[in-house]
Amino acid sequence: MKEKRNLHLKVQELCDCYATSDPLREMSVVKDETDKEEAALKWIALAALHGINANAEKISIRRTKDGEVQVGVKYRKSDLPSPGPQAGEKIIDAVREITQIEDANGKSPLSLGIRGNSIDLKVKVKSKEDTASVTIEFPE
Numbered sequence: 001m002k003e004k005r006n007l008h009l010k011v012q013e014l015c016d017c018y019a020t021s022d023p024l025r026e027m028s029v030v031k032d033e034t035d036k037e038e039a040a041l042k043w044i045a046l047a048a049l050h051g052i053n054a055n056a057e058k059i060s061i062r063r064t065k066d067g068e069v070q071v072g073v074k075y076r077k078s079d080l081p082s083p084g085p086q087a088g089e090k091i092i093d094a095v096r097e098i099t100q101i102e103d104a105n106g107k108s109p110l111s112l113g114i115r116g117n118s119i120d121l122k123v124k125v126k127s128k129e130d131t132a133s134v135t136i137e138f139p140e
Contacts, residue, residue, distance in 0.1 A: 011048075021049075027050065050073075051073075056076065057076040095134045105127065121136050121139075
């Protein structure tokens with residue numbers, strides 16, 4: 001009879017081992033592992049780490065009747081810390097100035113240089129009566 005280690009303990013050890021890695025990158029190479037039992041435990045550990053790091057609501061894996069495996073993730077909506085009323089007003093004003101959106105409602109692309117790279121964002125500004133909002137959309 002083949003003795004198997006406690007699978008839960010092994011997943012915890014793998015979580016500790018991969019805690020500082022990029023879980024998504026590591027998950028993408030699990031299919032190439034030769035030991036499929038080890039690969040399965042590694043994937044569980046990496047899925048748990050990704051879920052924690054990315055504030056996922058749920059991660060699911062499904063095997064269809066023809067053997068195809070599909071994986072999905074749903075992320076939890078999360079709030080960021082408020083900058084406070086005074087800074088919040090200044091943020092909205094600064095975004096309007098940077099994007100040159102002068103109308104009550106508008107949208108504009110915004111390219112930001114970060115180190116040696118750049119990212120193209122979409123900025124939307126909405127004002128209605130006594131409320132104002134700025135939405136920054138990130139590329140997929």
